[in-house]
Amino acid sequence: MSASQLLSELRPNRTDQPWSAVRETHIGAVFLVGDLAYKLKKPVDFGFLDFTRRETREQVCHKEVALNRRLAPETYLGVADVKGPDGEICDHLVVMRRMPDERRLSALVRDGAPLTDTIRDLARIMARFHEHGSRGPAITAQGSRDAILGRWRDSFAQVRPFHGHVLDAAVAAEIERLVEEFLAGREALFARRMRTGRIVDGHGDLLADDIFCLDQGPQILDCLEFDDNLRSVDGLDDVAFLAMDLERLGSPELGELLLEHYAEFSADPAPPALRHHYLAYRAFVRAKVACLRHSQGDHTAARLAREYAELTLRHLRAGQVRLILVGGLPASGKSTLASAIADRLGATLLRSDRVRKELAGIPAERRAAAEYEKGLYTAEFTAHTYAELNHRAEELLSLGETVVLDASWRSADRRLEAASVGARTHSSVIPLRCWAPEATTAARMATRQDSISDATPEIARRMATNVHPWPDAHTIFTAGTEQDSLTQALGYLG
Incomplete structure (x- = not known):
């Protein structure tokens, strides 16, 4: 487009769409005339951009046209030169079709x-x-x-x-x-x-x-x-x-x-x-x-x-990445709550019961009941299970995934290891301790089906005698409905 054509377009004598506005941003101004729009770059320097030189503004105008034609090829018409009274080029305008x-x-x-x-x-x-x-x-x-x-x-x-x-x-x-x-x-x-x-x-x-x-x-x-x-x-x-x-x-x-x-x-x-x-x-x-x-x-x-x-x-x-520890004794409702939290937050759920059997090479649904701290539940195999939980959690946290770890978390040492994972990945660690009256947990163990847990009432009683204090955990009362428990947990999760 020639300078004379540009000046003709800019004169407010059109009858179809009169001169309507000059719209400004921090780096430019747009003149709307008729069915065209003319975009001017301001001679500003904000550090992240410097348009103080005319030559730079010219280059940027041509670049703007080329780049925007990728998505709107028929809208960007070209670049017009603006000449002063002496006939010298003093600036440049991106010429576009006017949009409604x-x-x-x-x-x-x-x-x-x-x-x-x-x-x-x-x-x-x-x-x-x-x-x-x-x-x-x-x-x-x-x-x-x-x-x-x-x-x-x-x-x-x-x-x-x-x-x-x-x-x-x-x-x-x-x-x-x-x-x-x-x-x-x-x-x-x-x-x-x-x-x-x-x-x-x-x-x-x-x-x-x-x-x-x-x-x-x-x-x-x-x-x-x-x-x-x-x-x-x-x-x-x-x-x-x-x-x-x-x-x-x-x-x-x-x-x-x-x-x-x-x-x-x-x-x-x-x-x-x-x-x-x-x-x-x-x-x-x-x-x-x-x-x-x-x-x-x-x-x-x-x-x-x-x-x-x-x-x-x-x-x-x-968007804070969180490591959520959901602990408690058998039948305390921790697995139900952990699953509900993961579903609500779009988090990854890791269950110690499932990981333990995976490490042993057996299906999660297969019963592996044994006496207290025997079989798959020795101190050594339990340590191996928690180490694997932490390893998987660390990988996921580093990839931006919030992780829910479902385990008993009876041991203070195990909790410290999980806290170290949170610290290494700069993730918030939120401990939740599930609790329900013994009558409630006993009734649940007597009636539950399709559980991958191998805990029995006797094992639950033995476990209850060997729980380290967990003073920083938020206690969730789980004798009510699943929604009640989730509401309590979400209150602590923010």
């Missing part, structure tokens, strides 16, 4: 429009986009634990000047602590994501404001173009940006649906903790942007920054 405001995904969400099919379409589009996206050593390296930690720390440094007057200092401090804790113990998780090809040249800035739901399907615009490293992301991280934005707009159920469909279409087995971590990361990115907008004079941005920070904190708390 009323079809923005954000507007449709706010209006309560039915969007289930649209969300499924978006998940499918992004899964296909990531499947065919560019990969390579330089891109994959950006998915490492250390690279992600570096991004977080960069953002922390950029928002620190806003502590106390824009962001609540206590909230910001807890965010930093939870991020450091999660990433410290999860190197194996991110290494596996890299190894399995999950890191891709993605979109990098997937927001509901930049998605338009048209008859021909969703149009996804405005990818992150100014930094290749920031666009090199885990596909889940990419989609989590939009899921977070949908939650902020008041539709967390649409965000959850997007992630579920994306997991289906991309065959992604990511643990819930990683989803929460990426949701938190994307919320904090927007908190940082709101802080920058505030520094540019937009005082309404302070409230938005605080909202994003609270959203960040909620997901970091929800």
Whole structure:
């Protein structure tokens, strides 16, 4: 497009769609004229980007067009030069087809429009986009634990000047602590994501404001173009940006649906903790942007920054990796409770009874009853069983999986070993002790069927005489219903 054509388009003399608005972000402005939109880069330097040189803005404009044509080839028309009165080029504009405001995904969400099919379409589009996206050593390296930690720390440094007057200092401090804790113990998780090809040249800035739901399907615009490293992301991280934005707009159920469909279409087995971590990361990115907008004079941005920070904190708390010890004597209800907790949290359940028989090479359902501390229940074989439980738990925790360990946990030494696993993987250890009256446990042992436990009433009585104090455990009264026990446990789990 020539300069004269551009000037003709910018004159507010069109009758079909008059000059409507100039819309600004912290790094640019968009001029809407007729059926076209013109995007200008501001000459700003925020550290993570520097647009102060015209030549840089020109390069970024051309790059923006090329990258966005991957998802919206008919929307991005090209780059126009802007000339001053002396005829010299002074700036550049990305030229785009204008999209109808009323079809923005954000507007449709706010209006309560039915969007289930649209969300499924978006998940499918992004899964296909990531499947065919560019990969390579330089891109994959950006998915490492250390690279992600570096991004977080960069953002922390950029928002620190806003502590106390824009962001609540206590909230910001807890965010930093939870991020450091999660990433410290999860190197194996991110290494596996890299190894399995999950890191891709993605979109990098997937927001509901930049998605338009048209008859021909969703149009996804405005990818992150100014930094290749920031666009090199885990596909889940990419989609989590939009899921977070949908939650902020008041539709967390649409965000959850997007992630579920994306997991289906991309065959992604990511643990819930990683989803929460990426949701938190994307919320904090927007908190940082709101802080920058505030520094540019937009005082309404302070409230938005605080909202994003609270959203960040909620997901970091929800994404904490936990090692949950569920203990108690035979028939105390510990296995029932452990199973219910694992189902509710999407956690992995490891049962000592099952692992013990697996190590012995016999089916879990086969009876292996013996006298107290005989057969499979000698001190040596019990130590072997608990060591294997801890080994498996450590591997799972390092991969971001919350683990529920179902065992008696009578020995203080065994509990210390489990606590060491939690410490090594930077995971919260939460001990739960199940208790019910002896009459209740005796009745359960007399009537239970299809149990893999070999405990008898006599063994239970012997075990009860050899239980080390467990003062830090939360006691769960299990004589009531399964739901009663679960409610108590969830109260301690938060």
